[in-house]
Amino acid sequence: MNARILIIDDSGFARRSLRQVLEGAGHTVEEAKDGHEALERYFLAKPDLVLLDMVMEGMNGMEVLTKLRELDKEARVIVATADIQASTKAEAQAGGARGFITKPFDREQVLKAVSTVLTGGMTWN
Amino acid sequence: MELTSRHREALTELINIGYGRAASALSELTGRRIILDVPKVDVFPVEHVGKALSKVLRGDVASVHQVFSGPLAGNALLLLDQEAAMLLNALLLDQPVGSRLDAAGREALIEVGNIVLNACLGVFGNLLQVQVTFAVPSLHLESVTGVLGSISVQEEELQYALMVHTRFRLKDSNVSGYLVIVLGITSFSRLLHELDHWETRQLSR
Numbered sequence: 216m217n218a219r220i221l222i223i224d225d226s227g228f229a230r231r232s233l234r235q236v237l238e239g240a241g242h243t244v245e246e247a248k249d250g251h252e253a254l255e256r257y258f259l260a261k262p263d264l265v266l267l268d269m270v271m272e273g274m275n276g277m278e279v280l281t282k283l284r285e286l287d288k289e290a291r292v293i294v295a296t297a298d299i300q301a302s303t304k305a306e307a308q309a310g311g312a313r314g315f316i317t318k319p320f321d322r323e324q325v326l327k328a329v330s331t332v333l334t335g336g337m338t339w340n
Numbered sequence: 341m342e343l344t345s346r347h348r349e350a351l352t353e354l355i356n357i358g359y360g361r362a363a364s365a366l367s368e369l370t371g372r373r374i375i376l377d378v379p380k381v382d383v384f385p386v387e388h389v390g391k392a393l394s395k396v397l398r399g400d401v402a403s404v405h406q407v408f409s410g411p412l413a414g415n416a417l418l419l420l421d422q423e424a425a426m427l428l429n430a431l432l433l434d435q436p437v438g439s440r441l442d443a444a445g446r447e448a449l450i451e452v453g454n455i456v457l458n459a460c461l462g463v464f465g466n467l468l469q470v471q472v473t474f475a476v477p478s479l480h481l482e483s484v485t486g487v488l489g490s491i492s493v494q495e496e497e498l499q500y501a502l503m504v505h506t507r508f509r510l511k512d513s514n515v516s517g518y519l520v521i522v523l524g525i526t527s528f529s530r531l532l533h534e535l536d537h538w539e540t541r542q543l544s545r
Contacts, residue, residue, distance in 0.1 A: 225476065227444070228432075228451040270454075270474050297455045299361075299462035302471040318455045319368045 217241045218263035218333050223253040223279060224295070225271040229318070233266060233295070236322050237329070250274025254282060257290075264333055266325075267312070269296040269303065277310055284311040291332050295320070304339065314338035343532075348381060350535040351504075355379045358463040359506050359519060365459040366508070369452055370431040373511035379504055386501045389522060390488045396505065396518060397421060402441070403487045404453020406477040408461055411470040411530050414501075414523035415491045416461055418453040419484075424517045425449060427510065441481070450479045460519060468534040491522055502528045 220242050222233050227248070234244045245260045247253035250273055257265065265283065269276030276294060283290045293314035294307040304315045313332045316324055331338045343351065356379065363374040384392055402425035404418040420428060429445040430437040432452060441449070454477045465472040480487060502523045509516045523531060 226447060226451045226454070228447045270476055272476050297458035297462075298474060299459060300465040300471065302465065303462075318451075318458075319365055321368070 216330070216333055217243070218329070219243045219245065219260060220329065221245045221247060221253070221256055221260060221262035221265045222295075223247045223250070223265060223271075223276075224268035225249060226268070229268065229295075232320065233325065236320070236325050239322075240326050240329075242329070250279040250282075253279050254286075257283060257287070263291065264329060265290065265292045266295040266329075267292050269294060269298055269307075277306060280307070280310045280312060293328055293332055293338070295325075308339065343381065343383060346539075347532050347535055350539050351381055351531075352379065354464060354467060354535065354538070355381065355504050355506075357467065358460040359508075361463045362456045362460040362519060363508055365455050366452070369455065370428065370510060372431065372513075375509045375511055377507040379506040382503050383528070384501055384503060386524075389491065389501050389503055390485060392503060393419075393484050393488065393505075393518075393520065396507070397484050400481060400483055401425075401487060402449060403480050403482075404450055404457065404477050405480065405487070405491075406454065406457045406461075407475040408472050409475070410465075410473045411534075412464065412468075412472055412523065412527045414521060414527055416457040417487065417491075417520040417522075418456055418517060419487070419520060420449075420517040424510075425481075427513060428452065428517075431510075446479055450477055453477050453479070456519070460521075468531075468538055470530075470534060501525075502531070 222230050224230050225248050230246050237244050245256050247256045267276050292312045294312045295316050297318040299317050307315050314328050316328050328338045363376050367374045402420045406416045426437050432448040461472050504521045505518050507516050
């Protein structure tokens with residue numbers, strides 16, 4: 216399944232890495248570098264899935280997740296973060312994310328998580 | 341202010357696990373084996389942190405600095421001498437080693453620092469069962485003295501800092517870097533308290 220995926224991360228390096236993986240697998244990619252841009256892009260681009268970083272200037276990832284879910288209850292979000300703490304994962308799950316992947320990403324991990332969530336599943340490994 | 345031998349042992353074990361995770365992340369990013377020295381743990385008056393860092397790093401350094409807060413609060417730094425910064429940049433961006441960092445290079449280093457520091461501190465958070473909150477990391481290219489200007493310890497805290505540092509090397513190269521964590525005394529006390537709990541949990545498994 217080829218999907219439209221929105222990457223929300225303040226790191227251009229992280230966005231480029233993910234774009235390379237996702238476009239390589241045939242997906243269409245949109246990017247946002249902060250929370251405000253993310254919300255705007257989400258409603259303009261109507262992505263099938265969001266990959267969301269947690270630590271960003273201004274609105275942090277949890278705030279963006281909360282806002283997205285308020286505005287679109289069906290929003291499919293995978294948190295993609297360097298923060299490996301179990302408590303962060305639990306917070307993301309409680310906030311309505313459908314998956315959690317940690318940096319550094321590898322191609323298989325990202326594509327498997329994306330595929331799982333796009334087909335209605337969740338991924339918390 | 342002294343660490344008991346028991347606390348030193350528990351802290352060393354915690355750091356080994358955290359820094360090991362950080363090295364693993366760095367190895368994945370660079371495709372190179374990372375060799376870690378045995379971490380050193382010291383307690384200093386805050387004003388001596390600079391002198392301690394200057395002993396291990398000379399000249400200008402690239403530092404990725406991440407402030408963390410929560411029950412444990414302080415500063416985490418990934419410090420690279422210039423040669424290490426250029427090599428790391430080249431490995432990350434898959435290009436020849438250059439002589440200066442451009443915007444893409446700076447972004448890459450910040451992200452690497454973010455991942456490596458999170459890997460280490462996240463392990464602390466998980467093992468000690470405390471939530472550590474991270475601020476956005478920043479990159480500085482300056483002398484060690486300049487780096488220290490960005491390290492903050494709450495003024496109301498007593499004037500001691502716990503400094504944990506280790507040197508890491510990329511295998512088959514001479515370049516190296518340092519991971520440094522500085523905690524103020526309040527967090528240091530909390531850390532010792534949580535180390536006791538961690539040890540109790542470990543022993544009861």
